[in-house]
Amino acid sequence: MQPEPVPSPVLIGLDWGTSSLRAWLFDSTGQTQEEKILPHGILNLPEGGFNAVLEKICTPWPDLPLIACGMIGSANGLRNVAYLPCPGSIAGLADKLEIHPTPRGPLHIVPGLMQRGAMPDVMRGEETQIAGVLAQHPGTTSHTTIVLPGTHSKWAIVKEGALTEFRTFMTGELYAVLSKHSILGRLSSTEPTTPDNRAAAFRQGVLSAKTGIPLSARLFSDRALVLAGNLAASCAPDYLSGLLIGDEIQAGIHLQPRETPPVIAGEDTLCEHYRTAFRILGYPEPELIGNTAAAGLFLIARKAGLVPDPRSEKGPLV
Amino acid sequence: MQPEPVPSPVLIGLDWGTSSLRAWLFDSTGQTQEEKILPHGILNLPEGGFNAVLEKICTPWPDLPLIACGMIGSANGLRNVAYLPCPGSIAGLADKLEIHPTPRGPLHIVPGLMQRGAMPDVMRGEETQIAGVLAQHPGTTSHTTIVLPGTHSKWAIVKEGALTEFRTFMTGELYAVLSKHSILGRLSSTEPTTPDNRAAAFRQGVLSAKTGIPLSARLFSDRALVLAGNLAASCAPDYLSGLLIGDEIQAGIHLQPRETPPVIAGEDTLCEHYRTAFRILGYPEPELIGNTAAAGLFLIARKAGLVPDPRSEKGPLV
Incomplete structure (x- = not known):
C-alpha cells in the first residue's frame, strides 16, 4: 500500500462577476x-484592464491551468461565450469550455445557460455554483430546488x-436601487x-407577502408604515429587505416540487436571512450549504481534463 | 334678466409636489x-426657499386667496399637515385646510389622506385630483375606481x-430607478x-402580466429577451414600461368593483399608455379625463369659503 501523495496546487479557479473577483488555488x-478577493469585477477594472x-x-501563485465562470464570459467581459441551452446537463458544461488566450496562459471560461421561450432567462456563474452543489451534495441530483440568493x-x-428550469428574481438589485x-x-x-x-421589522416585511397584495402595491408600505407610526424609520431598510425576500420565496415556492425543501447556496449572512424568511412564512427549513462556486469550478475543470481525476475510471461524477 | 358678470380672478391655486410646482389663476x-409651471418642487428649491x-x-398676479395641495403639506414642505382618515368624505377636505402665513398672505394647505391598518397607505395631492374628478364628472360619485398614474x-x-379605499403602486418610480x-x-x-x-415592445411587456409570473421574477426578462434575440435593445425601455404598467393594472383591477371601468386622471401621454394597456389586457377601456388638480383646488376653495359660491344655496356640490 502506497502513502497518499502530498497535495500540491494544480488549478487556479476564478469567479469573475460584475462587481468583484474571487480566486482559489486548488490542490489535486x-x-x-488559498482564496483571494479583489473589487475588480468586469465593470470596475483598474488601468491595465483584464490582464493586469x-x-x-x-x-x-505558480503557472497552473486557469478556469473562470461568471460575467467574464459575457459581452462586457473578456469573451462573449455562447450560452448552453436549459434544460441541459450540468455535467455537459465541461465539454463546452471556451479558451481565451491571456499572458498567464489559456483561460478556460465556463459557458452560462439560457432558457428560451416566451419568458427567457439567463445565468452566468450560477451554473458553476449549481455544479458545486451537485458535487458536494450528491442527494440533490434526484429532484431538488437550489436557491442562489444575490x-x-x-x-x-x-x-x-x-x-430543467430556472427563474431569476431581481431581489438584491431591487433592494439596492430602492434603498x-x-x-x-x-x-x-x-x-x-x-x-x-x-x-421584528424584517419579520413584518416577510409576513406582508401573506397579504396577497402584489409587490408593486406593497413596496410603498415601507414608507406608509413609518408615517403611520407602525414602523421605526431606522428599521425601514429591514422591513424592505423582508418584504422583498418574502415576496421572492412566496413566488418561488410555487416553481418547485413540494416533496423536498430547497437547498440554499451562497454567502452565509444572506442565506441565513432567506432561511429565517422560510421559517417566518411557515415553510420547511431549507439546508444552507455555503458558497459552492469553488467546488463547481474544480469539478468542471476535472471533468474537462484540466486536472488529473483520480476517480475517472469510476464513471461520471454527477 | 341681468347680464353675466365679466369673470375676474378670485383665487390662486398651487399643486406643489416633490419635483415641480404648478399654479393657476382662477376666475369666479x-x-x-393662466397656468404656470416651475421646476421648484419642495426638494428642489432655489436660494430664498419657499417664499421666494x-x-x-x-x-x-394680484393678491388673492391662496390654496395649495401636495407635498408642500408634508414634513419636508412648509408645514406638516395632519392626514385625514380614509375612508372619509372628499367634501370634508374643505373643512380641514391648514393656514400657513407667508409674505403673500395666508396659504391654505389641503390635508392628505391616510388609510390605517396592517398595510397603511398615504396620499398628498391626489385627494385634490380626486375632488376635481368628482366635481367635473358627477357620475363618478356613485361607485367608481379612479386611477391616477404617476x-x-x-x-x-x-x-x-x-x-373608501386606495392603494399606491410605485410604478413610475420603479421605472425610473430601474432604468x-x-x-x-x-x-x-x-x-x-x-x-x-x-x-410592439410595450405590448409584449404588458402581456407578460398574463403569464402569472410574479413581478420580481419577470423584471429580468427585459434583459433576457434582448440576450435571447427576442427584443431589440433599443425597445427594452418600452418593454419595461409595458411590464410595469401591465402589472399595476392586472393587480389593481382586482381592487375595484367590476360593474364600471375605472376613469384615469392625469397627464395625457401617460394616461394614454394606461388606456392602451387596459385594451391589450382585454379590459373595458377606461375614460381619460385629464389633469383635475386645478378643478379640485377650486372646488375645495369654494367649499371653504375662500371664493364666492354662486350655487351655495343649492346644497353641497359633491
Whole structure:
C-alpha cells in the first residue's frame, strides 16, 4: 500500500462577476489552499484592464491551468461565450469550455445557460455554483430546488443531474436601487435601534407577502408604515429587505416540487436571512450549504481534463 | 334678466409636489385664466426657499386667496399637515385646510389622506385630483375606481362621494430607478427603432402580466429577451414600461368593483399608455379625463369659503 501523495496546487479557479473577483488555488483533491478577493469585477477594472487584474490575483501563485465562470464570459467581459441551452446537463458544461488566450496562459471560461421561450432567462456563474452543489451534495441530483440568493437570485430545479428550469428574481438589485435611489431610502433617522427591533421589522416585511397584495402595491408600505407610526424609520431598510425576500420565496415556492425543501447556496449572512424568511412564512427549513462556486469550478475543470481525476475510471461524477 | 358678470380672478391655486410646482389663476366660475409651471418642487428649491418661489410664481398676479395641495403639506414642505382618515368624505377636505402665513398672505394647505391598518397607505395631492374628478364628472360619485398614474400611482375607490379605499403602486418610480440605476438600463443600443417597434415592445411587456409570473421574477426578462434575440435593445425601455404598467393594472383591477371601468386622471401621454394597456389586457377601456388638480383646488376653495359660491344655496356640490 502506497502513502497518499502530498497535495500540491494544480488549478487556479476564478469567479469573475460584475462587481468583484474571487480566486482559489486548488490542490489535486479539490481542497482550496488559498482564496483571494479583489473589487475588480468586469465593470470596475483598474488601468491595465483584464490582464493586469489576472496577473495581480494570480501572483505569486505558480503557472497552473486557469478556469473562470461568471460575467467574464459575457459581452462586457473578456469573451462573449455562447450560452448552453436549459434544460441541459450540468455535467455537459465541461465539454463546452471556451479558451481565451491571456499572458498567464489559456483561460478556460465556463459557458452560462439560457432558457428560451416566451419568458427567457439567463445565468452566468450560477451554473458553476449549481455544479458545486451537485458535487458536494450528491442527494440533490434526484429532484431538488437550489436557491442562489444575490443581486439576481436564481431558483433552479435540478432533476437527475440536469437543470430543467430556472427563474431569476431581481431581489438584491431591487433592494439596492430602492434603498439608494427611491423615496424608500429617504426615511432618514437618528433614532437608535436594536437587533430585536430590526428582526421584528424584517419579520413584518416577510409576513406582508401573506397579504396577497402584489409587490408593486406593497413596496410603498415601507414608507406608509413609518408615517403611520407602525414602523421605526431606522428599521425601514429591514422591513424592505423582508418584504422583498418574502415576496421572492412566496413566488418561488410555487416553481418547485413540494416533496423536498430547497437547498440554499451562497454567502452565509444572506442565506441565513432567506432561511429565517422560510421559517417566518411557515415553510420547511431549507439546508444552507455555503458558497459552492469553488467546488463547481474544480469539478468542471476535472471533468474537462484540466486536472488529473483520480476517480475517472469510476464513471461520471454527477 | 341681468347680464353675466365679466369673470375676474378670485383665487390662486398651487399643486406643489416633490419635483415641480404648478399654479393657476382662477376666475369666479372656476375657469383657469393662466397656468404656470416651475421646476421648484419642495426638494428642489432655489436660494430664498419657499417664499421666494411663491413670490416668483404669483408675480404679477394680484393678491388673492391662496390654496395649495401636495407635498408642500408634508414634513419636508412648509408645514406638516395632519392626514385625514380614509375612508372619509372628499367634501370634508374643505373643512380641514391648514393656514400657513407667508409674505403673500395666508396659504391654505389641503390635508392628505391616510388609510390605517396592517398595510397603511398615504396620499398628498391626489385627494385634490380626486375632488376635481368628482366635481367635473358627477357620475363618478356613485361607485367608481379612479386611477391616477404617476411616480406613485394611486387606485382609489370612490363610493357616494367618499373615498373608501386606495392603494399606491410605485410604478413610475420603479421605472425610473430601474432604468437609471439597474442592469436593465445598461442595454445600450445605437440601432434605430420605429414607433411601431416600440409599441410592439410595450405590448409584449404588458402581456407578460398574463403569464402569472410574479413581478420580481419577470423584471429580468427585459434583459433576457434582448440576450435571447427576442427584443431589440433599443425597445427594452418600452418593454419595461409595458411590464410595469401591465402589472399595476392586472393587480389593481382586482381592487375595484367590476360593474364600471375605472376613469384615469392625469397627464395625457401617460394616461394614454394606461388606456392602451387596459385594451391589450382585454379590459373595458377606461375614460381619460385629464389633469383635475386645478378643478379640485377650486372646488375645495369654494367649499371653504375662500371664493364666492354662486350655487351655495343649492346644497353641497359633491
